[in-house]
Amino acid sequence: MNIVENRYGKSQVRVARIVRGKDRHDFHEMTVAIALEGDFDSSYRDGDNSLVLPTDTRKNTVYALAKDPAVEQPESFAKLLASHFLSRLSHVSCVKIDIHGRLWLRDGPYSFTGGPAHRRIARIEASRDRVSVESGVAGYLVMKTTGSAFEAFLRDEHTTLPEAADRILATSLDAIWSGEANWDGVMKTITDTFAAHASKSVQHTLSAIGEAVLAQHDNIGRIRLTMPNKHYLPTRHADVFIPTDEPHGLIEAVLSR
Amino acid sequence: MNIVENRYGKSQVRVARIVRGKDRHDFHEMTVAIALEGDFDSSYRDGDNSLVLPTDTRKNTVYALAKDPAVEQPESFAKLLASHFLSRLSHVSCVKIDIHGRLWLRDGPYSFTGGPAHRRIARIEASRDRVSVESGVAGYLVMKTTGSAFEAFLRDEHTTLPEAADRILATSLDAIWSGEANWDGVMKTITDTFAAHASKSVQHTLSAIGEAVLAQHDNIGRIRLTMPNKHYLPTRHADVFIPTDEPHGLIEAVLSR
Amino acid sequence: MNIVENRYGKSQVRVARIVRGKDRHDFHEMTVAIALEGDFDSSYRDGDNSLVLPTDTRKNTVYALAKDPAVEQPESFAKLLASHFLSRLSHVSCVKIDIHGRLWLRDGPYSFTGGPAHRRIARIEASRDRVSVESGVAGYLVMKTTGSAFEAFLRDEHTTLPEAADRILATSLDAIWSGEANWDGVMKTITDTFAAHASKSVQHTLSAIGEAVLAQHDNIGRIRLTMPNKHYLPTRHADVFIPTDEPHGLIEAVLSR
């Protein structure tokens, strides 16, 4: 038997940190996933745990390192965690860190209200000779009530969908890009392009968003976009729709310069 | 065998409506639950369906009535639905309508982004001689990083919780009140009181919120508040916390003038 | 301001217990909710915590009492917990305990596999002069491919549903009954009646199930049944259906002798 591939511990660690300023507190809350790859064959074959750092310890490590100012940016906190494990565990060849940051809305100097459902994400893959960092968003809900069509598509004998010259377009967008860029700036490009684009399909809008991000953010070399079609089905009554959650279409593409 | 009590059909109907203005669209999206009570004994005992309006028809009725301008306020849409069923179905003695409205954030004249997780709610209970209307919010997330203590509580031999002079206070607040009031105004009272109150416990803050709502909104005679304690557990490191979701304490009270 | 009603702490406590037999282990896993009612006004009004036993302590109490053999039956464990709090806290007038037991399937003397999704439930409401105990099931999935019709129902101009002489009937049944009875026996009555009944509607089947439970289990005086209609929508192709989860009809009734 060969162990072709192994990964140990995509621990989902939730952590929050208060950063105390002079007249106000900042608050950072995130979920951290950590995966280590390397030479763990003996733990699989023989139950030899001498090279196995418990996932409980990783959790404690996240708490301990959350004291570091790096915690204020998900990308820098991910880098800190990756280098911590790589520098200490010589049998580990690759560390993957995935951070989902929650977006609390500031209400006062010490108080916050629940923000939108989407998460700011940072992802790092680090080995001893190479580090890749990506940034992005997960679950960004956008919707428009006009400026979207879906017509002249391929039909066969199973096709019953009518053409739509003016439909609601809604998606829960995931994006992940490489290269340093202002996060709020990229989000604004995504939002504005979605709103302004004369959409002929989800694919068409996805492509327009990717193109705009690449055009307006020089450091971004590549972006992956995933846009499930959250349908609002027409009823017999104009302007009345049935919202649905099950994504019947999920459009995904990677765009680069 | 007696049928002591019966309720038929808390249908969860999702509906959305575009209201087309001159230079912009408004968008209303909600989930409507409808329950009818009345003389349905024959349907239970004999399978006689002659008095049973299908829940599918109620769904269609929600779509049809969503064309009415009443859809713009959850309370008025609930009233419209209740009177529709009461006026047509003489064997129905009571109609209960529960509406959960989604809060899209306007981004442009025709575009929106996903808002916070909480829902605006309206609830009506209507019989032929009496109508009660309630308004409220479900799942309103609020959090503060200081100004909250929990000390000098009752202890017994199973108590291990340390006293906390300064802790994070977070909750997912549900509120429902009777009497007409400006919804955004009540939300502001709740938010501001939560932020400003020197909290000795969740009960203490709940009471302060209820008192402020009654004091600042004359028409509100009664408010039910539910505040599960969403703990942020301390770690061995100051200012670093473990967010938890399972509510270990759920505080609920009804306050009236 | 009056505190019309208050409830403190429907703690959701998860607990598991191994009971070690000679050649095998039994395993009990459940979620326990505890609500205390009584004279807590001072905690609300003044933030006086001297009568407030932390919900964290209740959690610890559940763990401590889980050592008792009473844990083997949800009803007896609920009674034990209720009398614990009533006997110690003189300012508490009423204790409500709600237990949801998980159904692991035995695989070997010390091993188990995940069972069905439904939960065995026990519910107690205890004051100093009165105790009511109820037993039941939550989320019991049953489905039949024939023997169910829905015809001759009330129609109006919004009705589009076709009559169905032979449809799939599926529900996720909740039941709660008063009076001591063999749990597996009641479950068998429910299952057998659902399967055998010539159903004219969900109401009709609900009534048949209630009647059978009352007829076959002498100690049960009253049963509440809730049966959401989990529709399998027909397609253009005979025998092919679209499973749906959103319950468009929820039928609920209380039946007694």
Place this chain on the structure above:
Amino acid sequence: MNIVENRYGKSQVRVARIVRGKDRHDFHEMTVAIALEGDFDSSYRDGDNSLVLPTDTRKNTVYALAKDPAVEQPESFAKLLASHFLSRLSHVSCVKIDIHGRLWLRDGPYSFTGGPAHRRIARIEASRDRVSVESGVAGYLVMKTTGSAFEAFLRDEHTTLPEAADRILATSLDAIWSGEANWDGVMKTITDTFAAHASKSVQHTLSAIGEAVLAQHDNIGRIRLTMPNKHYLPTRHADVFIPTDEPHGLIEAVLSR
């Protein structure tokens, strides 16, 4: 801008099929995901939909093909769907089908009860010159109350986890294997090995399960196993545990001959 990679439509289509036998019905219920890859650049760049078969049509296609006897085995139904799309859409280079089958428990000739939470899965990736078929299980819950240790692991200054000579081991196992094999037979191998193995860690048990599957099922050349550690945390009381859901350790490996 280059479209480096694109995938269109991982449609989640739910479908059920009754197969009518002489004295009983069989019932198949599943969720089907379909992704097509190929030359769709014009749909992205220009909004040209002439090569875009709507995901709604795929849904209808699933319903139509569910009439075929192939529906009785997820692998054969996946093959049928893949060849349908490949043979008709010359611009599609690769079809990926993923089927999750629900496990209803037969109760009578025409009635069923809800089975365990795990799903039987089949996965196919088909291009014009190559087809790969995989089978597996998702979310299989197994638990044992003894025969599991975790000791002599790597420690550092963040390690607080005590060694455990005898702990509860629980996981929600995912497995996917290539090569034709009797599904119930593989499930039995997994279950029996989990129960019998003297476990030194999750890795150790994962390896034992993979080895047993490869040893007992000749056609299986390769198996991927994913086993999140569902911890039962010890309390201060022997034999009393706190069940937790958040997987702090997720062990994953691919084993081959």
